[in-house]
Amino acid sequence: MVGLERGTVELEPYQPSWSDEYGAEVTRLNDAVGDRVRRFEHIGSTAVEGMPAKPIVDVLALVDEFATATDLVEPLEAHGYERRPDEVDGRVFLAKGPPENRTCYLSIAELGSAFHEERVAFREALRDDPELAARYASLKRRPAERYPENRERYTAEKEAFVRVVLG
16 A cells, blocks of 8 residues: 655555556556656665555656656646656656645656666665665664654655765
8 A cells, every 4th residue: 555645754664565556657657648758667665675665656757858857747747646846956756646645756857867877776776785775774764753744854864875875
């Protein structure tokens, strides 16, 4: 089951169903945007087997040109997505579900962009190194417990670890 109130932090143990949720969302996205997306990637902690995570599936849609990302906003809004302010250069960010039950985060970025490369590299580092994944899981639990109502602080607490992994 996926879904979490906007702005809150609640980690759940890894659920194998998150992979199925990702696949179902990609099917829905393909119906909404057709062939304008080159490919999709499952990113974030729900993409790492065994990793505790907020129960929100993170999807990365990759396009050939950044202009395509902004062109996709309107059709995605018609399919239940809401464009959110973007504090990260090089992506369009949307959330699916009402604020009290966000189920999917969708980032649209250019294929080969820094945003794309970093998200996939971090996911792969966690998938490839169980010790690294265990350290990250432990790190995530502390700010999740301290800041259950402050998503920004939770994210900031993890940033240094992510930067070290990405080198």
